[in-house]
Amino acid sequence: MRCIFALIIGLVSLGLAQPRVGSENGLTRLVFSLPNTAKFSLSRQGNELSIRFQGTPSRSLRALLNTPQVVGYRATPNPGGTVYVVTLKPGTNHRTMELADPRRLVLEVRSNTGVQPRPRAGPPTPVVVLDPGHGGVDPGAIGFVREEEVVLDVALRTKRLLEARGIRVLLTRSTDQHLSADKVADLGLRAAMADSKRTLFVSIHANASGRAAQGIEVYYFGETIDQRLLSKAILENGGGSLGQRLTQEARSVAQRLMRDLLAQANLKFSEQLALKTLQAMVRETGAVSRGVQTAPFYVIRNARIPAILVEIGFVNHPTEGKRLATSTYRDQLARGLAGGIVAFLNNGNAQR
DSSP states (O other), X not given: OOEEEEOOSOOOTTSOOOOEEEEETTEEEEEEEXXXXXXXXXXXXXXXXXXXXXXXXXXXXXXXXXOSSEEEEEEEEETTEEEEEEEEOSSEEEEEEEETTTTEEEEEEEESSSSOOOOOSSOOOOEEEEEEOOBTTBOOOBSSSBHHXXXXXXXXXXXXXXXXXXXXXXXXXXXXOOSOSSHHHHHHHHHTTSSTTSSEEEEEEEEOOSSSOOOEEEEEEOOOOOHHHHHHHHHHTTSHHHHHHHHHHHHHHHHHHTTOHHHHHHHHHXXXXXXXXXXXXXXXXXXXXXXXEEEOOXXXXXXXXXXXXXXXXXXXXXXXXXXXXXXXXXXXXXXXXXXXXXXXXXXXXXXX
């Protein structure tokens, strides 16, 4: 076995342990150690394989594997034992075998192609979606510049830089326009572009604050108990009662995603994209780093690909707001944003 992905916890005395997990050419193997009197049954629905153990200790755990065949697994207590749910990747099949001395249940998950795929002429062209926030009937934050205008200009500059690197770029809007005058529909149309046909999604925004705040901050989707971040999410999600409703819907999605291993894997990639983007933008601009955080932004709630929301600065800050109005600073922001995206893609993080 060439690569061991996990050996999480040692055997539980006379009971069901966390499985030993390994991966080799074309398959992932999970090995469960069993008491001699234990019973088990299997069932599969879609990409989820359930193994119901009886006569074992109850366990509650979760592990993200992300091998070529298996996303991960979760275990939940069940009367008289434990149920393991293994999330398989599409295009796989499985088989099980029982071994003795000591007793073990072996689950092997293989890619449907029995041989390794032929090498392609080159990797597929990445497709990056840039979403300049607001526009048209919704100007966004207003200060020394208007949010709708500055984020569109930065997006267009970023697009040119990425295309020069051979990356295909799609814009949710390319002029001062909305996708729909109805805010829910507008956000929905933007969010729909974060589908599995694309590589990653970046929504670009600008901040405003009643205090002397400045700097760049980057978000990926998730829950938060920070009231400041909830207020920001409500504002970006439409403001007022609409923003509160959409934020609550997004928070419900965040809670559901915590139980979805495939979604959790995507969120980890989103976090990596956020970190690389923030690092590159701060390096290019010298701006204050306000960090990477999670918040329930409606536009990235259902992303099937790595997705982030970038706040490029504060339009009403007496220094930063004026910098946002200059071509020089917008070039720096675009170079940082493009640099972070390229660093993420070059690191092999994007899932296609």
